[in-house]
Amino acid sequence: MLCPTRRELSARLSIGAVVAAFWLSFLLWFAADLKQHGATETAFQWFSVDNLVVAFGLRLDRLSELMLLVVTGVAGAIHIYSYSYMAEDRDVPRYFASLSLFTFAMLGIVLANNFVLMFVFWELVGLSSYLLIGFWFERPAAADAGKKAFLANRIGDTGFLLGIILLWSATGSVHFGTIQQLLHEQPKLLGEMSTIIGLLIFCGAVGKSAQFPLHVWLPDAMEGPTPVSALIHAATMVAAGIFMLCRVFFVFLAEPSMPLMLAGLSGISALDVIAAIGMITALLAALMAVQQNDIKRILAYSTLSQLGLMVLAVGCRGPLPAMFHLTTHAFFKALLFLGAGAVIHAMHHEQDIWRMGGLGRKMPVTAAVFLAATLALCGLPPFSGFYSKDAILACVLKQNMVLFLAAVATSVLTAFYMFRLVFVAFAGKPRTSEAGHAHEAPALMLYPMLFLVVPSVLAGFWSVEPYLEPLFSAHAATAVKPWYEQLLAPFDEPLAAFAGLGAAGFGIFAAATLYLGAREDSLPSRWGAFARVLRNRFYIDEIYRVCITLGLDAVAAILDFFDRWILAGVIVRGLHGTVELTGRILRLFQTGNLHTYGFMFGLGVIITLWLALMR
């Protein structure tokens, strides 16, 4: 950004800034005296229009503190990793500038204390994701993916903005604390629009966190550089949606009600819709991941599915498990992507897992950390994923049995497709010569991965829930447990814990029988058409293409008709024709002969006199 020609300097500047930010948030975590309900706010007035007062305000409470740690930690690791991964690229300064802008925007979302400021940073995240997904813009696929991500987000953001405006018109404030206070005092303040407001605000999360039906941008975002995928999937972009839902969770707790027009739907609250969308996303994405062959796409669908679980948890009135899973997921998903990046780097940009194989022996460190992250994702104790996923399962179990079963099914599929990836890519014999000659990643790529292993494994011991609980309920019920009790805490809820464990075990077993030592994928021949549907992602992209094409064609046809016949035909040509015809008729009177003019004049005088005198 500062010096587009000096790559070293720009890279080191960005890395230094992010690492410094990480240490500062780490220090803050220890040092800050954050009272249980407390939030420290700093603000100065930004602008005020009539009764809309917007402050440029930062809010530091436990929620933003946690996110600060996650974002700066993961982003720091990814920045360092990028230094090595992108070393051969010719546009390093632009890359680091966008990457830092991305991190900055995410930190802005985390720290904003009002809706308007959050929305500004929200849009900045969208912008920088566009810049990074389309980083290799010479490739049409990358440029298209950037556009797709931007447009899908735009749809969600429109809803978010409408929600903010409605909320502001109902409460007269955009400040989180004030609105929370108001809603706490008068739960019926939002009136009949409360459910609509909730849904519109959720729209923003649907776009950013790639929930069904706007999930289509996330897999395509794999066109960006791999560290960018890691950043998008772990710390910044998609986390923003979940974080926002948790930050404004008080909005969803307002008395649900619908306007009269939609009275038939009055039994449904915004949270029900959120839970349903989360469930659909989790299941669909997990199914799609089963038949993907691109290593990054598998991870992308896995992210979708995990985000679905988080949204499901929010929908089941559990922002705490959602935040817990968001935290652990950020670490192990970043790790998975960095591992995948190392593999792709070693395979000379080959991403098809069926052209890999036997990588475990060639790159043991990468394989080990990848396996650790996979185990965490599948939810096996004592890896962090087990604790957070169990928290979600327990939370869903309290609400609804159907949703619980769907979540368990998602867990089975998660374990299945992740171990399919591991078995095919890392186990067995090399399938191609590239796989035979793969080599371990350079040290600068290994260290960030090793750094991320620690929280990926251990984050579960430190339960996020008691730490955050004071923010969401007045009376903090859960006591902070020492780590050895926390280790076994999930088994207080045996059904959820064993269901999760069983699901993971079953998935791994199925993957092992099908893929351990397999030469090619046997599912397509066994499942036939269903496998094809899965591989083609339920044809959702195609359906969108057809619907959008048809819709746009129809609109275009109507507009074309309007323009051609109404605007150009009736109005423009009509005006022109009338004037011309009048002109032609009037021209007949202009003979150029003085006598005619004189005669006309005399006639006019006579007619005028007759009208004036005889009438």
Add this chain to the structure above:
Amino acid sequence: MIGLNHYLVISVLLFSLGLLGVLLRRNLLIVYMSLELMLNAANLALAAFSKYNQQLDGQILVFFIVTVAAAEVAVGLALMVALFRLRQTVRVDELNAMKL
């Protein structure tokens, strides 16, 4: 006894002759003279009314008209001379350059 009506009839006759001249003659000079005839027909009528009504307003108006007509003739004749120098004609039916 010659009354008001006699004057008015003469005035109307003069006016009609002038109008016919304006409408029918081709020579611009004659048209001009016919115009003067129409003006003076009006003057005659005004003077007659003035005498009949025992008021001087009409006669004052006649003076004004005569003055203006004299000025107008000066301008008009000058224009006609200029026009003749330019086009070598004062025939009305040949002066139709404004026609599209």
